[in-house]
Amino acid sequence: xxxxxxxxxxxxxxxxxxxxxxxxxxxxxxxxxxxxxxxxxxxxxxxxxxxxxxxxxxxxxxxxxxxxxxxxxxxxxxxxxxxxxxxxxxxxxxxxxxxxxxxxxxxxxxxxxxxxxxxxxxxxxxxxxxxxxxxxxxxxxxxxxxxxxxxxxxxxxxxxxxxxxxxxxxxxxxxxxxxxxxxxxxxxxxxxxxxxxxxxxxxxxxxxxxxxxxxxxxxxxxxxxxxxxxxxxxxxxxxxxxxxxxxxxxxxxxxxxxxxxxxxxxxxxxxxxxxxxxxxxxxxxxxxxxxxxxxxxxxxxxxxxxxxxxxxxxxxxxxxxxxxxxxxxxxxxxxxxxxxxxxxxxxxxxxxxx
Amino acid sequence: xxxxxxxxxxxxxxxxxxxxxxxxxxxxxxxxxxxxxxxxxxxxxxxxxxxxxxxxxxxxxxxxxxxxxxxxxxxxxxxxxxxxxxxxxxxxxxxxxxxxxxxxxxxxxxxxxxxxxxxxxxxxxxxxxxxxxxxxxxxxxxxxxxxxxxxxxxxxxxxxxxxxxxxxxxxxxxxxxxxxxxxxxxxxxxxxxxxxxxxxxxxxxxxxxxxxxxxxxxxxxxxxxxxxxxxxxxxxxxxxxxxxxxxxxxxxxxxxxxxxxxxxxxxxxxxxxxxxxxxxxxxxxxxxxxxxxxxxxxxxxxxxxxxxxxxxxxxxxxxxxxxxxxxxxxxxxxxxxxxxxxxxxxxxxxxxxxxxxxxxxxxxxxxxxxxxxxxxxxxxxxxxxxx
Numbered sequence: 096x097x098x099x100x101x102x103x104x105x106x107x108x109x110x111x112x113x114x115x116x117x118x119x120x121x122x123x124x125x126x127x128x129x130x131x132x133x134x135x136x137x138x139x140x141x142x143x144x145x146x147x148x149x150x151x152x153x154x155x156x157x158x159x160x161x162x163x164x165x166x167x168x169x170x171x172x173x174x175x176x177x178x179x180x181x182x183x184x185x186x187x188x189x190x191x192x193x194x195x196x197x198x199x200x201x202x203x204x205x206x207x208x209x210x211x212x213x214x215x216x217x218x219x220x221x222x223x224x225x226x227x228x229x230x231x232x233x234x235x236x237x238x239x240x241x242x243x244x245x246x247x248x249x250x251x252x253x254x255x256x257x258x259x260x261x262x263x264x265x266x267x268x269x270x271x272x273x274x275x276x277x278x279x280x281x282x283x284x285x286x287x288x289x290x291x292x293x294x295x296x297x298x299x300x301x302x303x304x305x306x307x308x309x310x311x312x313x314x315x316x317x318x319x320x321x322x323x324x325x326x327x328x329x330x331x332x333x334x335x336x337x338x339x340x341x342x343x344x345x346x347x348x349x350x351x352x353x354x355x356x357x358x359x360x361x362x363x364x365x366x367x368x369x370x371x372x373x374x375x376x377x378x379x380x381x382x383x384x385x386x387x388x389x390x391x392x393x394x395x396x397x398x399x400x401x402x403x404x405x406x407x408x409x410x411x412x413x414x415x416x417x418x419x420x421x422x423x424x425x426x427x428x429x430x431x432x433x434x435x436x437x438x439x440x441x442x443x444x445x446x447x448x449x
Numbered sequence: 450x451x452x453x454x455x456x457x458x459x460x461x462x463x464x465x466x467x468x469x470x471x472x473x474x475x476x477x478x479x480x481x482x483x484x485x486x487x488x489x490x491x492x493x494x495x496x497x498x499x500x501x502x503x504x505x506x507x508x509x510x511x512x513x514x515x516x517x518x519x520x521x522x523x524x525x526x527x528x529x530x531x532x533x534x535x536x537x538x539x540x541x542x543x544x545x546x547x548x549x550x551x552x553x554x555x556x557x558x559x560x561x562x563x564x565x566x567x568x569x570x571x572x573x574x575x576x577x578x579x580x581x582x583x584x585x586x587x588x589x590x591x592x593x594x595x596x597x598x599x600x601x602x603x604x605x606x607x608x609x610x611x612x613x614x615x616x617x618x619x620x621x622x623x624x625x626x627x628x629x630x631x632x633x634x635x636x637x638x639x640x641x642x643x644x645x646x647x648x649x650x651x652x653x654x655x656x657x658x659x660x661x662x663x664x665x666x667x668x669x670x671x672x673x674x675x676x677x678x679x680x681x682x683x684x685x686x687x688x689x690x691x692x693x694x695x696x697x698x699x700x701x702x703x704x705x706x707x708x709x710x711x712x713x714x715x716x717x718x719x720x721x722x723x724x725x726x727x728x729x730x731x732x733x734x735x736x737x738x739x740x741x742x743x744x745x746x747x748x749x750x751x752x753x754x755x756x757x758x759x760x761x762x763x764x765x766x767x768x769x770x771x772x773x774x775x776x777x778x779x780x781x782x783x784x785x786x787x788x789x790x791x792x793x794x795x796x797x798x799x800x801x802x803x804x805x806x807x808x809x810x811x812x813x814x815x816x817x818x819x820x821x822x823x824x825x826x827x828x829x830x831x832x833x834x835x836x
Binding site for chain 1 (some may be wrong): 451457458460461463464465466467468469470472473475476486491493494496497498499500501502504511512519533535538539540541542543544545546547548549550551554555556557558559564565566567568569571572573578579590592595596597598610612613615616618619621624626627629630633634637638641653657658659660661662663664665666672698700703727728729734736737740754755757758759760761763791796797798811816819
């Protein structure tokens with residue numbers, strides 16, 4: 096057996112020569128057009144980056160096609176971004192056109208995602224590979240991006256807009272700081288607790304302790320547990336620690352949409368996304384209600400926000416009542432926090448717009 | 450023509466955005482896994498629920514993490530994905546690749562797995578999606594012989610990731626790639642063998658734009674900043690203005706702390722550095738004229754996480770400035786103190802941010818030998834329950 100604990104390959108073996116030469120010596124950058132960056136070094140060297148959106152789920156044959164392009168144009172180097180985009184880097188500006196064309200023809204990937212665009216949707220596994228999802232991931236991403244691809248390839252927004260998707264509240268994608276966060280949620284407590292297998296699969300104290308609201312009680316009769324349903328908030332944490340507590344449910348699972356999160360510290364501090372739409376039922380294969388809801392929020396934001404205002408900066412300026420009015424999204428009791436932020440979110444001022 | 454077995458997924462081959470269904474179909478031509486993955490996914494589209502069973506413990510010799518066990522709940526119906534286990538392969542810093550190395554991974558995965566990947570998973574790993582139990586060890590052996598190792602899963606130090614940093618960004622205040630590589634190599638044991646009550650994530654961004662999304666999704670977020678004043682090239686500023694750039698509207702009026710002023714008479718941008726909070730907006734808008742300072746290091750933010758269990762958290766500023774140079778001794782000493790205290794006190798599935806909240810910031814600061822500073826808070830407490 097070979098040596099273990101070797102760690103990943105050294106990044107120095109993965110960098111194009113021009114990057115090695117100008118490491119830490121980049122002076123400025125500009126976006127030549129959506130998806131195309133130019134970075135200039137102190138030495139005067141220039142590097143041109145062409146960014147393209149991928150579906151994240153890639154067959155090895157597609158990766159080989161990507162490698163072919165990188166071999167042909169980029170001396171055999173490439174990189175990926177945190178949002179599932181692939182980046183091809185050139186030293187010869189005159190090759191941008193041919194490279195972009197080949198990305199389109201050979202891979203079918205659109206070029207874009209820089210500056211004031213909607214970049215690729217950061218997302219999770221969904222029904223393709225996960226055991227706890229409340230919805231699919233790739234299908235919704237595909238449907239939403241089919242609809243919003245123009246916003247990826249053209250700069251049509253006041254500021255950048257980041258959409259992310261997590262298929263359950265466990266949120267391995269950690270999408271809770273996105274301008275628009277699409278999240279799969281359950282809305283019914285675990286049902287059909289598997290009393291027969293509970294004792295073999297699960298530990299009673301661990302399962303009870305997994306519940307943030309203390310809704311799980313011992314059930315002496317069945318040698319299992321029961322749920323005090325009015326306390327359950329459907330987080331699914333109990334299912335994660337105990338396989339005998341299935342929570343997935345065709346009718347009760349669906350999508351919630353949160354808005355106004357950001358990660359960058361530019362102008363205003365990073366923020367958590369807040370609830371806009373509590374529930375949209377799953378409607379595969381194209382989730383048209385989710386697509387419409389996202390498009391509506393994007394369009395209202397694009398129409399009303401000022402230059403350089405992220406979603407939350409715009410909402411801060413006009414106020415949440417205006418957000419709900421302009422988007423036509425109904426405000427309900429579900430929007431008022433009754434969990435951790437219960438009192439901190441209430442309006443303790445007389446200042447309200449007319 | 451025979452009727453398609455996957456009419457709903459076929460629908461997702463249409464439209465302009467690249468289709469994941471086409472990707473699965475590429476592998477379905479030669480592999481049973483791809484074919485049955487499509488069929489099982491189609492079933493999920495009909496049933497509205499997942500068809501993967503809960504969990505499953507699989508792994509490679511000597512490691513307790515890095516491979517995710519996955520089994521179909523209907524193996525008779527979908528034998529190609531009865532076992533569909535997944536490797537998290539630790540990505541190179543900032544996701545740079547040479548094609549030779551990437552092709553090697555493709556060849557190994559073609560030989561042992563479904564041929565499907567994620568570039569990349571949410572933690573940053575190169576994900577190899579779906580293989581059978583008996584292929585796990587030989588696939589791992591071949592990966593490691595080719596220079597690739599596994600990332601983290603379960604209650605371990607998760608795979609560390611970082612932004613593009615000094616490799617190709619003029620805002621980089623720290624060497625994100627080297628720091629990511631160094632920490633990953635230093636803590637291999639913590640990545641591969643579960644030690645703790647839950648996971649611990651580290652993400653590294655070179656500047657406050659935080660392209661690695663670290664503040665929201667890492668227990669320790671490392672974000673590059675500078676201490677001296679940002680650099681202004683007044684000639685380049687004038688060039689922006691002469692080309693019609695509305696500096697007052699786009700930059701000066703947007704500065705959150707009113708630290709900038711445009712002197713129209715002198716044609717000069719004036720910075721009051723003591724008011725600058727390093728938000729980066731002005732640099733973002735005028736990258737050819739403004740640059741980060743030269744005295745650089747990082748802010749350390751602690752406790753960021755997703756909603757489970759007690760709601761989402763953003764990391765808070767635990768160390769306002771730390772120099773970030775190899776071998777990163779000060780950072781490692783701090784990290785190890787955090788881990789000791791967390792390991793000693795955390796309940797099952799309790800992240801460090803939740804533990805700090807439960808036991809109190811005071812206890813935490815004592816444990817990691819830090820003095821309280823006003824930079825840690827937005828404002829002091831408003832209640833009288835002081836002692």
